[in-house]
Amino acid sequence: MNIKTALLICVVARNLGAQPALLVLANEDNTLSIVNPGSLKVIATLPVGPDPHEVIASSDGTTAYISNYGGGAYNTLTVVDLAAKKVLPAIDLGALRGPHGLAFVGGRVWFTAEAAKAVGRYDPATRKIDWIMGTGQNRTHMISVSPDLNQIVTSNVSSASVSIMERIGSGTWAETVVGVGRESEGLDVTPDGKEIWVANAGDGTVSIIDATSKKVVATLAVNVQGANRLKFTPDGRLAFVSSLNKPDVLVLDRVTRKEVKRITVGDGAAGILMQPDGARAYVACSPDGYVAVIDLHSLAVVGRIAAGQGPDGLAWVGR
Numbered sequence: 001m002n003i004k005t006a007l008l009i010c011v012v013a014r015n016l017g018a019q020p021a022l023l024v025l026a027n028e029d030n031t032l033s034i035v036n037p038g039s040l041k042v043i044a045t046l047p048v049g050p051d052p053h054e055v056i057a058s059s060d061g062t063t064a065y066i067s068n069y070g071g072g073a074y075n076t077l078t079v080v081d082l083a084a085k086k087v088l089p090a091i092d093l094g095a096l097r098g099p100h101g102l103a104f105v106g107g108r109v110w111f112t113a114e115a116a117k118a119v120g121r122y123d124p125a126t127r128k129i130d131w132i133m134g135t136g137q138n139r140t141h142m143i144s145v146s147p148d149l150n151q152i153v154t155s156n157v158s159s160a161s162v163s164i165m166e167r168i169g170s171g172t173w174a175e176t177v178v179g180v181g182r183e184s185e186g187l188d189v190t191p192d193g194k195e196i197w198v199a200n201a202g203d204g205t206v207s208i209i210d211a212t213s214k215k216v217v218a219t220l221a222v223n224v225q226g227a228n229r230l231k232f233t234p235d236g237r238l239a240f241v242s243s244l245n246k247p248d249v250l251v252l253d254r255v256t257r258k259e260v261k262r263i264t265v266g267d268g269a270a271g272i273l274m275q276p277d278g279a280r281a282y283v284a285c286s287p288d289g290y291v292a293v294i295d296l297h298s299l300a301v302v303g304r305i306a307a308g309q310g311p312d313g314l315a316w317v318g319r
Helices: 003-016
Strands: 021-026 031-036 041-047 052-057 063-068 076-081 086-092 099-105 108-113 118-123 128-134 140-145 151-156 161-169 172-179 184-189 195-200 205-210 215-220 227-232 238-243 248-253 259-264 272-274 280-285 290-295 300-305 311-317
Touching: 021 052, 031 052, 041 086, 052 099, 063 099, 063 311, 099 140, 108 140, 118 140, 140 184, 151 184, 161 184, 161 195, 161 205, 172 215, 184 238, 195 227, 205 227, 227 272, 238 272, 238 280, 259 300, 272 311, 280 311, 290 311
Parallel strands: 052 311, 184 227
Antiparallel strands: 021 031, 021 311, 031 041, 052 063, 063 076, 076 086, 099 108, 108 118, 118 128, 140 151, 151 161, 161 172, 184 195, 195 205, 205 215, 227 238, 238 248, 248 259, 272 280, 280 290, 290 300
16 A cells, blocks of 8 residues: 555545534634534634634535624634644635625635625635625625535625626626615525525515525515524525524424424524534524524424634534
């Protein structure tokens, strides 16, 4: 066996043996906690720079990327080696200030840059930003990137809009701006890609956009003032909506578009993460200093995770 083959076997073994983990950002403590999802115990806590808001893991589970937001004051992504539990040199985004929403698709990190009114893409292989596109909208905040890399969706908080960017040729993109409710912030695309649901914090409503026509087909008066995150369960059957101003998380039926339940979690909530196997949801209760664990079958809180003050961004590691 030559050295290259031995190294390859070691890398493969390491990846196959990697255990799932939950990543929790605490933006008051400026830390990232790595949590064992079985025991709900914190394995490690690392400093990750100023005002961390969102976190995403690479597809192979080896690296985490964190947006240092600051409302435009900062322009870095913190990088964490998850295997070594070590913070690596930060990525300098230059003029792309106020990074917030993150996605890891196609081997690259996609991010929003609020102050620059833009979306950018970072290639870990070359360690360079290799693509930028402006939205022309104020506070481009959250982002969703389709698995085929042909569609990007962003929420634009202060413009009360959603940008739908579609690839129409090699290196050519077209943007459609869709007006929604005031302070449009949280968003998610249904697993089948047919609809885009948007939580409007200022109106307490949810806008539903048909992805083909790129038009709002329904506005749900769900009475969730301050709604800031919206996530579908992996099967696409339910949508969860959180609010920093409400003590509960709203659960909506995607087909009937009706309320299923309101789950009390604390004094308010921010980030929502669905476990890939559909067993649990994790909700960052920022005012309370914990992450609520919700059983997706019973729709009841079954645990809490203490992972620093001001928990917000959440991510899953492992396949």
